[in-house]
Amino acid sequence: MASSLATPEASTAAPAREGYWQHLRYIMAENPLTGISFAMFIGLIIMALFGPYLVPFDPVATGAGPALMPPSPAHWFGTDHLGRDVFSRVVVATRLDLMISVSAVALSFVFGSVIGSLSGYFGGWTDRIAGRLMDTIMAFPLFVLAMGIVAAAGNSVENIVYATAIINLPFYARMARAEVSIRRNAGFVQAARLSGNSELRVLFGHIFPNTLPPIMVQISLNMGWAILNAAGLSFIGLGVQPPTPEWGIMVAEGANFIISGEWWLVVFPGMALMLAVFTFNLIGDGLRDLVDPQRRT
């Protein structure tokens, strides 16, 4: 029985895969920005992994050069008020910034999609309680709620991660709920149920994998927002503490010097932040074109 069902699927899978690659090539050619964004993404990963070994100066060592020097061949991005090398600090900060946002997005993806799947699949009280919970989170301006959580739970990097994860939870829960509930009674689900799979196995083994493509797009678009959010929190002095290099806090430190004209302290970490967010947004748009051509804008 199983083999007779599997055979037609296997025969259609091969051309589908080929079509997928063609589609990918088409999208890359259609919108060169998507290709660029993938290249920038790889650049970010390299900076995060190997940044500390590549930079010319110790990012926390004061007196790497004279204080408040504009960009020069020795210090590409200049030096800050303690004589630290801004270039080294910007590069090394990549790891921490990406760590915070990746872990926050991973947490909200796991918990959000479990909550959303359960409420989409079982409906009833599960759905009502989960829905109420998510509505309550969404009733707050999200950045303000994150501030409140970090203030109450304590000022640390972990709590920044938790706060960012909590405020992103509703997006994943709603999406997973919608995607699961439209497939709840699909043919393949009934087949899986009839073959004696338990409810949870049907949900997480059969339905959930099918909801992943749209959720992947959401993750990518959400990453940029998570980076901005975490940087915003450290900009107002929450989470990361000096002298740790992190883009938000570097902009905050540089803000004191902008009115006297030392622009490089703000511009370089700010640009790094912008490029990272930009990369994830573009990848998200590219992935959306790939996954759901109808929703292209």
Add this chain to the structure above:
Amino acid sequence: MALGVKSRRVLARLLQAVPTIFGILVVCFLLTRALPGDPAAYFAGDMADEASIEQVRKNLGLDQPMPMQFVTYVGDLLQGDLGVAISTGQTVAQELAKRLPASLELTLAALLLSLVIAIPLGVLAATRPNSWVDHLCRFLVTAGVSLPTFFTGLALLYVFYYLLGWAPPPMGRLDMMFLAPETVTGFYTIDSLIAGDWALFKASLAQMALPVITLALFTLAPIARMTRAAMLQTLASDYVRTARAAGLSSRRVLIDYAFRNALLPVVTTLGMVFSFVLGANVLVEKVFAWPGIGSFAVEALVVSDYAAVQGFVLSMALLFVSLNLLIDLIYTLIDPRVSEEE
């Protein structure tokens, strides 16, 4: 039968806000109880001994069961009691009330500016796809979501204050040379107009310009994006085609048929925009030393003044709920489908 369709909808929407507000109160209550360590020990101070900590616990009602504590908490709130701000010694409610107009003036001006720019931009981009307006729209939308607000603010400050010298220094709502106008609305621009003082009006407008532009650039993106998408959808719809075929003027088709219908999804996205703008407001207030409730909260965070931070979170949430409520009521009133049912 006495109530029309619209009034009934308005009433239903008002009732819907009740569980939301209840949820907000529960979360804020839990946040006050989630303080690191023992709240009683915290409020008793560092020098307190066991007996006085117990005394504080009793005074604050922390020895009561949780539901009872919640009732007391809500009771206090209803009397406007948010506790005392440690940093200034005044009550949190007073501090917030004093600073709220500054934040509101900034936020509302920014929302107004971004609506005035984003909606025509989105409409033009949708009616002329792939023209320069469309590209400009796409550029602004992408830049708006990728730029951190605090970075935009600082960049504008560098260019318009340091390089060009057009903007006044980022020192709050008014230059030191001026005295604040007599308080009527609490909005300096409006109050100075009421007082008939042009110089003062110009000075307060100059102070507001950069923070308002910063916030508006950020909120412009989602509104323009949504307007463009909604307009594209309505322009492709059957009723617009029919209206065109019937020979109506293109102006009439665009405004009466396409735009009025496209406005509905735009109004719905405003809820999300409010959430963004209230959050971004905190960052912009810090950059421009704007004396609103955002910078009050940031100062309170630095000195671990919990009552002040919680009062801030609660009042921001209530502000957000009321803005959403207002938008939904407007939505009900402008929805052309509702009036047809009557």
